Amino acid sequence: MIKAGIVGGTGYTGVELLRLLAQHPEVELTAITSRGEAGTSVAKMFPSLRGAVDLHFTDPKVALLDKCDVVFFATPNGLAMQQAPMLLSSGVRVVDLAADFRIKDVAEWEKWYGMTHTSPSCVAEAVYGLPEVNRALIRNARLVANPGCYPTATQLGFLPLVEAGCIDLGSLVADAKSGVSGAGRKAELNSLFSEAADNFKAYGVHGHRHLPEIKQGLSFAAKSPVDLTFVPHLTPLIRGIHATLYARITHETDLQALFEARYENEPFVDVLPPNSQPETRSVRASNTCRIAVHRPQGGDVVVVLSVIDNLVKGAAGQAVQNMNIMFGFDESAGLTQLPVLP
């Protein structure tokens, strides 16, 4: 049993971490912090956890996070970069679910996130926590930058193609759709039920923060710069991301075989049979990414459909998967729940 702490546990990634860690066979949850809710019992704020989580939110200052083996940051961007260094120096391993350590180019990060980075050395050290790419590095990492939700669905869908070098890297299109929980548990007009229900819209068409993250990951995999048009949309789901990916084929390949081979040994990527079209609910509340690959009318365009639960494989579940790898647990420990359907 290891001791785990959560910084900022009142958002959706926080409560999802709580759900997963409370059922994890190797983890004792010892601290959860919240500046705003210090003293409140977790089960009072989230009655779904009554009987399963006995903790109270505590003030970050008194949380004794440095006694933990691992600390998860489920905080707004910009907090982990301030607090992680001290924890690391106390020997605590850190998984950041925010974006602080995802972009290697600090200037680029500062442009997209609108703040000065206070810990560039941590950026250099951090391992990007996409296990399907970086499993070996994650194993020994002190600091893992847990990927964003769109980047997870998009990269897993494009990876076999860019690694195989069979598509035009200059004209990728990622048309992605997210459930509303992706916006977090924040009191904002745009996320109101009466604004988001029975409604569909694009947003961030001019540029979304996940664009540089996706480009970085795909360029690394391609060993060559990748250009991508990325359009995110808001759809009236609670959970779920559906990425529809388009690329022009430049070299003939058996696409189905390519995808099946690439993910053959991955516990959390499921390549569907030919002619499948994955539904977001087929991964609801689970850590699985399901992918289908198509070539409409036998033309030169490949269409990849990739679905995840944004709060699990797109956030808390992937964080637990990273923790499992870091501590040598079974990679699926605590992540065996089946999707909830309907």
Next chain:
Amino acid sequence: MIKAGIVGGTGYTGVELLRLLAQHPEVELTAITSRGEAGTSVAKMFPSLRGAVDLHFTDPKVALLDKCDVVFFATPNGLAMQQAPMLLSSGVRVVDLAADFRIKDVAEWEKWYGMTHTSPSCVAEAVYGLPEVNRALIRNARLVANPGCYPTATQLGFLPLVEAGCIDLGSLVADAKSGVSGAGRKAELNSLFSEAADNFKAYGVHGHRHLPEIKQGLSFAAKSPVDLTFVPHLTPLIRGIHATLYARITHETDLQALFEARYENEPFVDVLPPNSQPETRSVRASNTCRIAVHRPQGGDVVVVLSVIDNLVKGAAGQAVQNMNIMFGFDESAGLTQLPVLP
């Protein structure tokens, strides 16, 4: 490990049984039947189960159900009464998730269900599977009649009051709201997304089949006839029942203490603190019933709020709970998943 079979596994209670049994530590799922889908792989119909359930639907005739230790009927009403007797005589224990054995008065059953009962002796033998009332009888039952979803939420809410004799039994009101999955996985106009979404309505106001079941259960608990007005409503949820229960107080009682004492040792009934209002999502995908009791403005009306997931505590989860009791397993085995929120 016991061997379990499911008759009629293509509906929502069927797929929920599959989700729960596939993760159950004491159960090997050996047969699942469907007349219409014989030969289809379960994982093809329900991709959420890919990798977890390896079975194909088989024709009921060749399913070797009589080799099972327990068989669940997740069929339309009227099938279990035909097929259960033979299984029972083969030594198989049966849990019927339909209504065939719920009503002890066969004539009453025939009136509400519009068919002739073919197995009255099974009705006599069957134990009504509400563990919070009949745990001892369930333990040795060969045949369990798993309660309906509305009856579960309603009886658990009223039970402490009728057992304590502190309310007027002649004027109960149960205003109940159900998610659309309660109507089953059937191609019917009323259950279409475009009919049921962004819409709310009552139905069955003149009389719903769950009315006699609720009255039977409460009258038994009260040892006296109970009269009830029961109005079910359809609300745009996938899963969830919320029963709002009204009764006139005839004897002063500490209501909160009454409820807490009644359910003190129940693993799946959670009495909330005073002034709480349970949400259906707080039990989503779990076997818990959460209850709050109120006395508005200190008047003589008691209001009980009771929520369950209709597919779990209202169907498949309660069936597994009954199986656990029947076979001497930990009552919570296979039912420890935490609710999915948000």
Next chain:
Amino acid sequence: MIKAGIVGGTGYTGVELLRLLAQHPEVELTAITSRGEAGTSVAKMFPSLRGAVDLHFTDPKVALLDKCDVVFFATPNGLAMQQAPMLLSSGVRVVDLAADFRIKDVAEWEKWYGMTHTSPSCVAEAVYGLPEVNRALIRNARLVANPGCYPTATQLGFLPLVEAGCIDLGSLVADAKSGVSGAGRKAELNSLFSEAADNFKAYGVHGHRHLPEIKQGLSFAAKSPVDLTFVPHLTPLIRGIHATLYARITHETDLQALFEARYENEPFVDVLPPNSQPETRSVRASNTCRIAVHRPQGGDVVVVLSVIDNLVKGAAGQAVQNMNIMFGFDESAGLTQLPVLP
């Protein structure tokens, strides 16, 4: 053509007023105020009104509201009581969609609304704007208190019964369900999509502000004090209220005939045929209230089902109906849009 102004037009009742008034044949919309959004074009905030509403939000101070014939307050509670007196003294007629003038007992109002009333004389003067009760008084009113949404649905459902004196006035139950737009366009956690979607809950069981308003109206109609248990619920609709009303019958009456006679000449109350169950969507975006009356199993309980669109008959539509009466227009002017279904 009369000149109309709206104070506080950025909420849901405000935008609904805009939708209705922009299409009204007798109204010129001349001013709409918002402290926070002064200078913003209405069509920028609400693109649904592009091409139809050409106004900008203006600061209340410079809005020249006193040049209007009628001003609607679509503001939070407590503002109209401060600003209406000055407008009235300028000869402007006022319809308040908030609660400031609804409760005749000022002490009672102050208890429920938690503030000191600054204009008790306006309370005394104000006419409660339920046309089905007060049409004659509304005609000459300078100040109309537009009813709340729950009170509209509940009173219209109970009125025939309490006026006829055929039910027990001491044990009414109103179990009411509202769409989320009833909570207003406010950035609050409880109204987030990820909190309110796929979820159902009661709230305010201990006491909701609409309770005294309903009791006042029904007691007035009954000419006798009425006691009521009122439990509101939040259901995942955008628009719509469904009130399920229960009462004990004390005098035999032909209930269907009673309701049909009561509302025979009402343009916006539709009594459905026997055995009907109105859906909220059957009135979506329209000013109609549809009602059905039931007597389950011929017992002594009457069940009334009453549905409205909370933003129309429960707010902006009723306000326009009141304006039509006040200015001698056809009562249906500007309110003839058919419900949007599906």
Next chain:
Amino acid sequence: MIKAGIVGGTGYTGVELLRLLAQHPEVELTAITSRGEAGTSVAKMFPSLRGAVDLHFTDPKVALLDKCDVVFFATPNGLAMQQAPMLLSSGVRVVDLAADFRIKDVAEWEKWYGMTHTSPSCVAEAVYGLPEVNRALIRNARLVANPGCYPTATQLGFLPLVEAGCIDLGSLVADAKSGVSGAGRKAELNSLFSEAADNFKAYGVHGHRHLPEIKQGLSFAAKSPVDLTFVPHLTPLIRGIHATLYARITHETDLQALFEARYENEPFVDVLPPNSQPETRSVRASNTCRIAVHRPQGGDVVVVLSVIDNLVKGAAGQAVQNMNIMFGFDESAGLTQLPVLP
């Protein structure tokens, strides 16, 4: 006043036609047919129309459709091609909301629709009813083929670009998302609330019937063959289509000016200001198409966002618009309702 009839009025396009025509100042609705529902009152099936539509469904054989000035077919594919010729020969003008006359290449039509066309001469005569392209021809048409929903949103979005010749016609991508009402009012498992709610998926990736229709329209506008990858998705809305369109720019153009000029005089196409992102709800229940054009990061990809209400501009509203043109009415007659938001 002209006399209008509807063949097949029990589906969603049928009831939407009823809503629009019942409020149309120039139309008397005289006949509505349904084989399955002959004798049923329209208002009984659609209570939203109580008080506004007084007709009963009649058997097609006795419906006296040949006494109408115009008949709308709101039928499944394959019926209008059988019945329209007789009506045309009786001097009745016809608008077909199904697909029977949309594709000029009969062999292509037969391949996609899986039936033999019984009236190729009508195909030749029919005018494709996209007013923004064919207004002059529609004016004198006897037979109008009302466009599909996806084709309307997609063509209106691409038209300015293909007409201007500024994009690569060989690599268009249309990623389209539709509400569930697009599947019609049919009792099908896929359209159930519990299947479609809180879920998102692509479908028809291998080839959708609207693909040849879109290609035909765009190729005609481009005067050159156009190649298109078209991926439709199902999203949990009742109404609404959002098309996200991608193309590679080949000639520099002021995109915003291009779009504004193209639609300057169109009553039902609204080009939004730069940097806008239209929501489907901004056109809910109205005949407007709203469009925004983007060029992310100033690259060589143009992204067009186009939204319509699939039942209005994508079906019944466009049919009424076509009728208005055919009979010389104001093109907006009966189509002035403002969108319903929220």
